[in-house]
Amino acid sequence: xxxxxxxxxxxxxxxxxxxxxxxxxxxxxxxxxxxxxxxxxxxxxxxxxxxxxxxxxxxxxxxxxxxxxxxxxxxxxxxxxxxxxxxxxxxxxxxxxxxxxxxxxxxxxxxxxxxxxxxxxxxxxxxxxxxxxxxxxxxxxxxxxxxxxxxxxxxxxxxxxxxxxxxxxxxxxxxxxxxxxxxxxxxxxxxxxxxxxxxxxxxxxxxxxxxxxxxxxxxxxxxxxxxxxxxxxxxxxxxxxxxxxxxxxxxxxxxxxxxxxxxxxxxxxxxxxxxxxxxxxxxxxxxxxxxxxxxxxxxxxxxxxxxxxxxxxxxxxxxxxxxx
Amino acid sequence: xxxxxxxxxxxxxxxxxxxxxxxxxxxxxxxxxxxxxxxxxxxxxxxxxxxxxxxxxxxxxxxxxxxxxxxxxxxxxxxxxxxxxxxxxxxxxxxxxxxxxxxxxxxxxxxxxxxxxxxxxxxxxxxxxxxxxxxxxxxxxxxxxxxxxxxxxxxxxxxxxxxxxxxxxxxxxxxxxxxxxxxxxxxxxxxxxxxxxxxxxxxxxxxxxxxxxxxxxxxxxxxxxxxxxxxxxxxxxxxxxxxxxxxxxxxxxxxxxxxxxxxxxxxxxxxxxxxxxxxxxxxxxxxxxxxxxxxxxxxxxxxxxxxxxxxx
Amino acid sequence: xxxxxxxxxxxxxxxxxxxxxxxxxxxxxxxxxxxxxxxxxxxxxxxxxxxxxxxxxxxxxxxxxxxxxxxxxxxxxxxxxxxxxxxxxxxxxxxxxxxxxxxxxxxxxxxxxxxxxxxxxxxxxxxxxxxxxxxxxxxxx
Numbered sequence: 001x002x003x004x005x006x007x008x009x010x011x012x013x014x015x016x017x018x019x020x021x022x023x024x025x026x027x028x029x030x031x032x033x034x035x036x037x038x039x040x041x042x043x044x045x046x047x048x049x050x051x052x053x054x055x056x057x058x059x060x061x062x063x064x065x066x067x068x069x070x071x072x073x074x075x076x077x078x079x080x081x082x083x084x085x086x087x088x089x090x091x092x093x094x095x096x097x098x099x100x101x102x103x104x105x106x107x108x109x110x111x112x113x114x115x116x117x118x119x120x121x122x123x124x125x126x127x128x129x130x131x132x133x134x135x136x137x138x139x140x141x142x143x144x145x146x147x148x149x150x151x152x153x154x155x156x157x158x159x160x161x162x163x164x165x166x167x168x169x170x171x172x173x174x175x176x177x178x179x180x181x182x183x184x185x186x187x188x189x190x191x192x193x194x195x196x197x198x199x200x201x202x203x204x205x206x207x208x209x210x211x212x213x214x215x216x217x218x219x220x221x222x223x224x225x226x227x228x229x230x231x232x233x234x235x236x237x238x239x240x241x242x243x244x245x246x247x248x249x250x251x252x253x254x255x256x257x258x259x260x261x262x263x264x265x266x267x268x269x270x271x272x273x274x275x276x277x278x279x280x281x282x283x284x285x286x287x288x289x290x291x292x293x294x295x296x297x298x299x300x301x302x303x304x305x306x307x308x309x310x311x312x313x314x315x316x317x318x319x320x321x322x323x324x
Numbered sequence: 325x326x327x328x329x330x331x332x333x334x335x336x337x338x339x340x341x342x343x344x345x346x347x348x349x350x351x352x353x354x355x356x357x358x359x360x361x362x363x364x365x366x367x368x369x370x371x372x373x374x375x376x377x378x379x380x381x382x383x384x385x386x387x388x389x390x391x392x393x394x395x396x397x398x399x400x401x402x403x404x405x406x407x408x409x410x411x412x413x414x415x416x417x418x419x420x421x422x423x424x425x426x427x428x429x430x431x432x433x434x435x436x437x438x439x440x441x442x443x444x445x446x447x448x449x450x451x452x453x454x455x456x457x458x459x460x461x462x463x464x465x466x467x468x469x470x471x472x473x474x475x476x477x478x479x480x481x482x483x484x485x486x487x488x489x490x491x492x493x494x495x496x497x498x499x500x501x502x503x504x505x506x507x508x509x510x511x512x513x514x515x516x517x518x519x520x521x522x523x524x525x526x527x528x529x530x531x532x533x534x535x536x537x538x539x540x541x542x543x544x545x546x547x548x549x550x551x552x553x554x555x556x557x558x559x560x561x562x563x564x565x566x567x568x569x570x571x572x573x574x575x576x577x578x579x580x581x582x583x584x585x586x587x588x589x590x591x592x593x594x595x596x597x598x599x600x601x602x603x604x605x606x607x608x609x610x611x612x613x614x615x616x617x618x619x620x621x622x623x624x625x626x627x628x629x630x631x632x633x634x635x636x
Numbered sequence: 637x638x639x640x641x642x643x644x645x646x647x648x649x650x651x652x653x654x655x656x657x658x659x660x661x662x663x664x665x666x667x668x669x670x671x672x673x674x675x676x677x678x679x680x681x682x683x684x685x686x687x688x689x690x691x692x693x694x695x696x697x698x699x700x701x702x703x704x705x706x707x708x709x710x711x712x713x714x715x716x717x718x719x720x721x722x723x724x725x726x727x728x729x730x731x732x733x734x735x736x737x738x739x740x741x742x743x744x745x746x747x748x749x750x751x752x753x754x755x756x757x758x759x760x761x762x763x764x765x766x767x768x769x770x771x772x773x774x775x776x777x
Contacts, residue, residue: 033623034504035435040623041531061622065533069586194739203741214353214362216567218535218621232694234572236551240694243551244562245362248701255740256694262732274621276537277352284736291735295728312732315724320731321714 003134007108008055010133011080014106015050018078024104027078028063029053037114041066053080055108060115062270064088064224067098076102082110084117086126087266087303088224094306095264097227105129109136117269117282118144120185127304143184187267188290190283210250212277219271219281225261232256258284263311265289266303295320326467326478327490328456333465337388339484340477344386344423354543354615355387355394356401359418362540363564366414366550371559379560381417386477389427393439393613395449397543398424402451403605404546414563423473426452430462432500436614438627441506444611447499453477459490460497466490504614506627507634513599513608515636516629520591528629529590531622536567538616538624539593544609547573568593594629651705651771653680655764656695658688660718662710664754669761676761677768680708687711688749689722693733696747706746706771708764713751723751745770 015027031042031052039058043066044050064085070077081089089105092098107129112118121143125136186192194205217233220226232240233253241256242249258281265285272282292300292311302308328336340346349355365379390398398419405415429437429446439446449455453474456465467487469478481487509515539545549566552559566573569590574583583589601609610626617625657663663684669676685691688711696707709730717723730749738744748767752760 033625034627038623040625043527043530066531191739197741199738199741199743201741202739206740214537214540214565216536216540217570218533218537221533221535222621234570236549236572241698242553243549243566244553244564251740252694252697252701255697255736259693259733259736274533274535274537276541276619276621284739287739288732288736291732294735295731312725312728315721315728317714317724319724319727321727 004056004111007134008053011055011106011108012050012053014131014133015044015053015078015080016047018104018106019044019047019050023076024078025073025075027053027080027106028066029080030055030059030061030063055080057112057114060113060117060273062088062222062224062268062273064092064268065222065270067092067103068224068227070102071098073102076104078104078106080108081105081126081129082108083121083123083125083127084110084266084268084270086128087123088268090128090303090306090308091224091264091266092227094308094310095225095227100306105131107132109134109139111139112144115144115269115273117273120187120189120267120269122187122267122301123304128306188286190272190280191286191290193280194283195287206251206254207247209279209281210254211247212279213245213247213250213254214277215245215250215253216276218274218276220257222270222274223261224266224268224270225264226257254281255284258288261285262288263292263300263313264302267301325490326469326481326487327459327464327494328467328481328487329464330462332486335484336481336486339480339486340386340388343476343480344384345382346386346388348388349390349394352541352615352619354397354541354613355390355424356397356543356546358385358387359398359422360401360405360415360546360548360565363562364414366561366563369559369561371554371557376561378413381414382421384421384423385418386423386425388425390424390449390452391433391613392426392428392446392449392452392455393437393444393611394543395424395426395452396439396444396611397613399451400544400601400605400607400609400611401546403607404601407605423454423477424449424452425454425456425477427465428455428457429500430458430497432502434614434618435503436617437502437612438504438506438614439612440502441504441508441627441630442608442610442612443508445499446502447496457496459494461494462497463494466494466496502612504627506612506630508608508630509633512630512633513602515633516595516599517603519632519636520595524632525591526587528594528624529587532569532586532590532624533622534569534571534586534589535621536569537619537621538626539567539569540565541615541619542597543613543615544597544611568596594626597626598629650679651768651776652703653677653706653708653764653768653771654699654704655680655682655708655710656685656688656691657682658690658711658718658723659684659686661712661716661754662688662752662760665710665752665756665760668754668757672757674757674761676764679768679771680764687717687719687722688726689717689719691726691729693729693736696733696737700742700746705774705776706748706767708747708767709749710752710760710763711749713753716753743774745774 018024026043026045028043030039032054033040037058041061044053062084063079093100107126110124124141236243347358367376367378369376405412426449453471454477455468458465469475547566548563550563552561575581597610688709691709699707711723711726734744737747750763
């Protein structure tokens, strides 16, 4: 049993209210595309546009990163936030990227979406919000989509957004082939898949992965941790990173990116969802989180509140250094 | 009209492996990768002697199973690399060495396909050397050899006894039509250019992440960057794909960036696909393959800009 | 990895080992080794860094990608850092780094870190000789 349509109504009316009373300049949510099984991201600026917001199992994109586009804004931004978005927001707050008072968070406990990244989800309910749209009671707390939630094709028309670009529905799916198994996975499932391999196998596994990488940097762009105003890979004349698309250079990029985000990763899985080549890059980050847990002997989960200490940004006099 | 039985399809591909390096296009990346690689060394310089040596651009290749929209895209790349007044040596060499065997779409490959709205057709590939079109009964392919390079392929297939005359009772299957219909007005280029300052660009770009995915999966994006790689004794000058969606693309030496916002970058990309190229070469750059729509992680859709033309 | 134009163990050449040494301790220690005419393998190329905390994991990845057979990071003993706490951060970083290298199929025996003070010339010599022997044994990948 899913309550998508009732919940969608709650999102729409809350967004309309915020826009009507001027609390926010726009509300970030999802809108349909021409394709039944895909949604896009919509910045609803008017009450009419708020009525075009949708909530269904295909709302797979995490919205948190968009706040960064408005980090210098003197206005407030509304955002629909599930567990993953709320942890992204905490991440940005911890990193002093956004002002809490300029974000109005519409908490939306997630029933689990139709994306592979949701299959490892450990936190469906938002951990920070200004307004909780509905109770998480009775919902599973973890994992991806559990039931076949239909998408109402009649709604797959964006009515009057922007300058009135109505999109007629096409109907059929236009999405990446995904692993249809959405049952809850182990938290480090990607890392565990590689760990058992021999050194040579690991090397060729990642070589194969990075040979396919096209360096579109979608992983970086989607990541809430990648909040640097100038990324080292964009400084190609400084010699940090070769711009050429060779497996070796792609690999340096991939591993470096993983290390840069290692101790701050909120495990939203967006990096993997956005990858157009479908590369299993989450493994690198999962491995690092696993290593941190092994070193400290404690659970290491980021994005649960806005006052966290990052593993690599701190130290302990008694830290292990058994190989030094 | 020559004819290839379906059961000989794989054999036909294998028969070409002796004469050509056969490339079967990737399902995600467009075949432009074979003519304009992601990354290629242009020349190597000996750092002690200062001697430079052109790296060359490989031997004979054959692109097997190119979609008609992608073949048309190669025609657009030709316009930019060969016909614009400057001939790009590496591209020219690869293009000269490449034989294109197109496979007309028997079914529409993706719901995001809109080639017939952009002036193309799922069945026509005049840029290709050979076109395989499925017969109406699905038993095989009608073959159109459209150039000398195509005839060379025909000779190989004839020698291997893989093809024969098309039986008289057979005919080509009718071309399928794209499910996605986009109304492209004839003066789209002028209309969009005139709307340069319109606020809608910002709305179109709001959901854009700013990654380079759309440009890298696009069969007609041909922007590149040139860099130098120091390898100790030698230095390689390489060329690699670049994307107008990256801020660094327009970054100038003094730090000024004329296209500093995401909106400006998206507008530039859409206008290049739908207007600028048209103004310069008289053909629309976007061929309607639908890859950028399918692969955009956030579901952005270039056809929204095409249809905007109706309202301008 | 894609590496051109170099000598390596597979080609019968000598391995290349890159050593990042902190300016205040290990670099001085290496200097002292030289002053005392201690012998250590010439395979080691020293890069002077202000603090071992300056060594970005990326430097190590890039060194491997560009053909280094081994990488060494050396700094002051914990508590002795010229910048008070720099090497405490280094310590955490490279404990993590080692696991990641192993995960990527790069033998962790190619990557070493050690605390060597300005007076420990002999320790520097012994350490780099040891690393050199290990890396030579591993050959070139």
